[in-house]
Amino acid sequence: MCGIFGVLARRDAVPLLLGGLALLEYRGYDSAGLAVLEEGGALRLLKSAGKVKDLCRKAAADAIRGRPGIAHTRWATHGPPTDLNAHPHACGGRLALVHNGIIENHEVLRREQVRRGCRFHSDTDTEVIVHELDRCPRGNGTGLPPRAAQEVLGRLEGSYALAILETGNRRLLAARRGSPLLIGLGCGAAAGEYYISSDLAALLPLTSRYLVLEDGDLAELDEEGARIYDAAGRRVTRPVTETRLDPASSDKGPHGHHMLKEIHEQPQAVRATLEAGLRAGVPQAAPWSSGDPEETERILAQVRRLHLVACGTSYHAALVAAYWLEKHARLPCRVDIASEFRYRDPVVEERTLFVCISQSGETADTLAALRRAREAGYLATLGICNTPQSALAREVQLLFLTRAGLERGVASTKAFTAQLAALQLLSLLLAKARGRPWEATARNLERLPERLRESLRLEQRIKDCAATLAAADHILFLGRGLLLPVAMEGALKLKEVSYLRAECYPAGELKHGPLALVEPGVRVVVPVLNGELLPKLRTNLEEVKARGGEMLLFVDPRTGLEDQQGVRVIHVPPTEDDFQAPLLYAPPLQLLAYHVALRRGTDIDQPRNLAKSVTVE
Ligand code: F6R
Secondary structure: EEEEEEEOOOOHHHHHHHHHHHHHHHHHOEEEEEEOOOOOOOOEEEEEOOOOHHHHHHHHOOOOOOOOEEEEEEOOOOOOOOOOOOOEEOOOEEEEEEEEEEEEOOHHHHHHHHHHHHOOOOOOOHHHHHHHHHHOOOOOOOOOOHHHHHHHHHHHHHHEEEEEEOOEEEEEEEEEEOOOEEEEEHHHOOOOEEEEEOOOOHOOOOOOOOEEEEOOOOEEEEEEEEEEEEOOOOOOOOOOOOOOOOOOHHHOOOOHHHHHHHHHHHHHHHHHHHHEEOOOOOOOOOOOOOOOHHHHHHHHOOEEEEEEEEEEHHHHHHHHHHHHHHHHOOOEEEEHHHHHOOOOOOOOOOOOEEEEEEOOOOHHHHHHHHHHHHOOOOOEEEEEOOOOOOHHHHOOOEEOOOOOOOOOOOOOOHHHHHHHHHHHHHHHHHHHHHHOHHHHHHHHHOOOHHHHHHHOOHHHHHHHHHHHOOOOOEEEEEOHHHHHHHHHHHHHHHHHHHOOOOEEEEEHHHHOOOOHHOOOOOOOEEEEEEOOOHHHHHHHHHHHHHHHOOOEEEEEEHOOOOOOOEEEEOOOOOOOOHHHHHHHHHHHHHHHHHHHHHOOOOOOOOOOOOOOOOOOO
């Protein structure tokens, strides 16, 4: 969603701001803008609907220069994506700011402000913050006093991350509540520089050292340094973290898109995640703890049921995990979509472990679900997350970090399989804690990355099949058992990146409704496992075929299913291992989505209307 970038340096901020915005593009946005202080200290704004490259063109034509500066990519919520609605927003030439989040009481504030005579230039909720801050008393030539600014921000309901720039004051303010914000610290030749960013990815080319602002914090950055004040106005320090992420991990390498690169990074993401949780092939409790491994073991030994909560792709990972947890640890499992769970009044049975799963760790609904769970009497809260600096990572009691590395394609791929790897470790850990067999399954995990590679080798065959699907206008996915959530994920991926209507149903539900959609020429995609459900699935396939549906099947070769009229078959590496199967079938479906989208010419890495991390409800 929206992205913030700010630069306090002795050099021209404009190229750094534009570079930062380019690295925030992957989050999804529809307009961009920046503001700097020009040579004499006057505020200059430049905004553009459309892409960062449009803003770059404007900046070059305008020859805008200045320092310090703030910049933004906006994902429209209040008001369409226009130049006027793009951030920064300013008032009276005194103050400009960029904002991520939503101000829920903006209508009330706006009415008050209009009565006071304030003039509005945009439809955004953000503009009320500018008018509120502009009322703050300030001394001669000094900027907004931090405490006064915090008091004003205290009137806002909702969430915000803000970067603020004021006329004649070579200083930046950064503040957050409910939306992430990092302060990057310049090193080497750039020592003394500060960067504000809503996302670690945008800091990487400039620095590996950063700190995370806490909710309620306000940071004041100037040539004398960084001063941080907590919600109560006390001067505080926040720990400095050194990331080991490689700036080159933001590049696409030889691949045309981040999505394709990330699909091919899955063996490595899964290997690194498994290695983090195993020692000599034995699942360890320590990587799941937030400090005290013995406490983690004690908690895990008490678990009698699990409640898994997530959104989108992460929700599909939870659905797969429910099969594993039931089978291997013999624990009852419930899975919920976070946006539904957060408004329910759950009945929490004794010794239930709450598990939330999120790539970004900043998904608003998942965070709200976690906060609700903390009050609801669960045994403990456990998070599986790919982003160490995220709110989720800081707020759960037990944390396991997936090792997928930066994921820049909006459509999640390697983070999904890394989540599956983490959930395998959790299943084994709980099986072990409950005295159930785990050793043979754990041994098989070693081969998983190599087997994933085999699965990725199907790309050419998948590419050949993509053409017919790209011409369809509706695609039905079917699945059974362990591969049902994988088929659901396949349908989600396809619709996200190709904009084709793709729906998934349990194959057993066909006759209860979706069969009405099947007529000659309708495309149906089915992942097929060679297991006890095969005869049932074969019957469903016959039902589709009899009605002229054209099928693309991803099958274990031992099923005996082969190409025939109306049926194309892709052989997936055979497996009997229920831990391996979802990880072997998911990448081919991701590749299918990618190649169909490529043929349809969509914006694969930044599909329309979507954002990488959904930080508002
Ligand atoms: C789909 C996708 C989304 C996310 C969902 C949750 O490709 O990426 O459905 O999975 O927005 O995001 P996280 O995992 O960051 O909570």
